Amino acid sequence: MQLTHATWCEVSAYLAQSKAIIVPIGSTEQHGPIGLIGTDALTATAVAHGIGECNGALVGPTLSLSVAQFNLGFPGTISLRASTLMAVVNDYVLSLKRQGFERFYFVNGHGANVAVAKAAFQDIYAQWSLGNMTGQPPRCRLRSWWDYPQADALRKQWFGAGEGMHATPSEIAMTLHLVPGSERKASPQALAAPTQLPAAFLRDHGGDNHWDAQTHQAAFPDGRVGSDSALATAEQGKQLLEAAIAGGCDDFAAFVMET
Ligand code: NI
Numbered sequence: 001m002q003l004t005h006a007t008w009c010e011v012s013a014y015l016a017q018s019k020a021i022i023v024p025i026g027s028t029e030q031h032g033p034i035g036l037i038g039t040d041a042l043t044a045t046a047v048a049h050g051i052g053e054c055n056g057a058l059v060g061p062t063l064s065l066s067v068a069q070f071n072l073g074f075p076g077t078i079s080l081r082a083s084t085l086m087a088v089v090n091d092y093v094l095s096l097k098r099q100g101f102e103r104f105y106f107v108n109g110h111g112a113n114v115a116v117a118k119a120a121f122q123d124i125y126a127q128w129s130l131g132n133m134t135g136q137p138p139r140c141r142l143r144s145w146w147d148y149p150q151a152d153a154l155r156k157q158w159f160g161a162g163e164g165m166h167a168t169p170s171e172i173a174m175t176l177h178l179v180p181g182s183e184r185k186a187s188p189q190a191l192a193a194p195t196q197l198p199a200a201f202l203r204d205h206g207g208d209n210h211w212d213a214q215t216h217q218a219a220f221p222d223g224r225v226g227s228d229s230a231l232a233t234a235e236q237g238k239q240l241l242e243a244a245i246a247g248g249c250d251d252f253a254a255f256v257m258e259t
Contacts, residue, residue, distance in 0.1 A: 001052065003060045011099075014058050020103035020256045021096060022059045024048035025117065025142070027066040027110035030074035032167030032224040034184040034191070036175050037076045038064070039167075043174045044109030047145040050245030051107065051252050060096070063088065067112045070210035073217035082116045089120035097138045105252050106142040109171070112208035117142045141255050146170055148247025151240055158236060161196050164227030165205070166220075170240055172229045177237030186230075190222060197226035 003011065003021070026041030036042065041064035052059040067085055071077040080088070093104050106117055121140040128137035145151060146168075155163050155170040162169060175182055205225075210216045217223075 001056075001058050002049070003058055006058070011058070015100045018057065018256070019101055020057055020105065020252075021101050022048045022052050022057055022252065023092065023104055023106045024059065024062040025066065025106050025108050025110070025113050026062060026064050027068050027112070028064055029066075029068035029071040029077040029079070029110075030167075030223045031172070032227070032229050033186040033222050034229055035167045035172050035223075036179065036182060039171050039175050040066070040109035042109075042178055043145060043171055044107050046174070046178050046241055047109075047244045047248060048107040050241065051105075051248040054245060054249035055252055055256075057252065057256075060092070063092070066110050067116055067208075068110075070208065070213055070216040071223070072213040074223055082119075085113075085116050086120040086123065089117055090124055093124055093138055093140060102136065102138050103256055104138055104140040105255055106140065107248060108142050108144040110208070111144070111165070111206070114142065114144065114207050115209075139255075139258075143248065143251060145244040145248070148244050148251065150243035150247045154236070154240055154243055159228065159231055161226075162193060162228035162231055164194065164197060164225055165202070166208070166225035166227055167223060167229045168227045169229055169231040169236075173232035173234065173237035174240050175237065176232055176234040177241060180234075191230040193228045193230075194224050194226055201226075 024044040026044040028037055031039040041062050045062045048059050065078055065080050067082050068077055068079040072079055125137055127133045146155060159169045
């Protein structure tokens with residue numbers, strides 16, 4: 001069930017049988033010459049809705065704006081500051097907590113969300129730890145869809161080092177499946193396999209821990225960060241989506257049952 005398609009009476013009835021909600025969190029940013037700007041929100045939303053259907057769980061509205069300052073040199077990218085996103089996560093969670101929700105399962109589609117969302121969770125718990133709030137605190141968890149073992153195995157098997165870090169063939173495959181007709185043509189030169197990222201770069205820039213927009217665009221002028229986007233097919237996207245949902249379905253159920 002989608003929160004945006006429910007009435008308040010239906011949400012009230014849902015709360016009588018479950019206190020858990022799934023929250024898709026993505027980004028609105030460039031994804032290379034053939035990837036859609038909305039890729040991270042589209043993928044997170046699709047996986048979240050699949051997990052919701054699998055568990056009969058409510059899915060909240062997608063947080064589709066995020067921290068993407070490093071991509072601001074590319075037209076179409078919108079970025080929140082990290083502090084803004086932390087405030088949004090806080091207010092989203094505490095709004096629903098006030099009405100009885102207790103477990104918040106974030107399904108993530110954007111690397112930079114990991115550090116920021118987890119920092120926001122810590123600040124939420126701190127409000128209880130410091131004695132500013134009474135009663136039981138909420139619990140929040142974030143999972144990136146590509147980290148579910150079933151999806152991770154497929155992307156390693158299919159794409160290897162070509163998966164790279166941004167505008168990955170995995171995410172492009174999923175949007176090819178989710179948005180029919182979204183194939184884009186680009187010159188063979190634009191779609192040539194990018195240089196493999198050095199191990200030191202992967203170590204230092206994991207989770208989209210990039211420098212400023214000017215530096216980032218100079219280093220990655222077409223927007224791909226070591227990813228061979230052109231390897232993607234819609235059929236792979238369908239299988240990746242199913243794999244991520246299968247992984248998330250069990251993981252969400254376990255989160256809800258945790259004591
Ligand atoms: Ni992405």
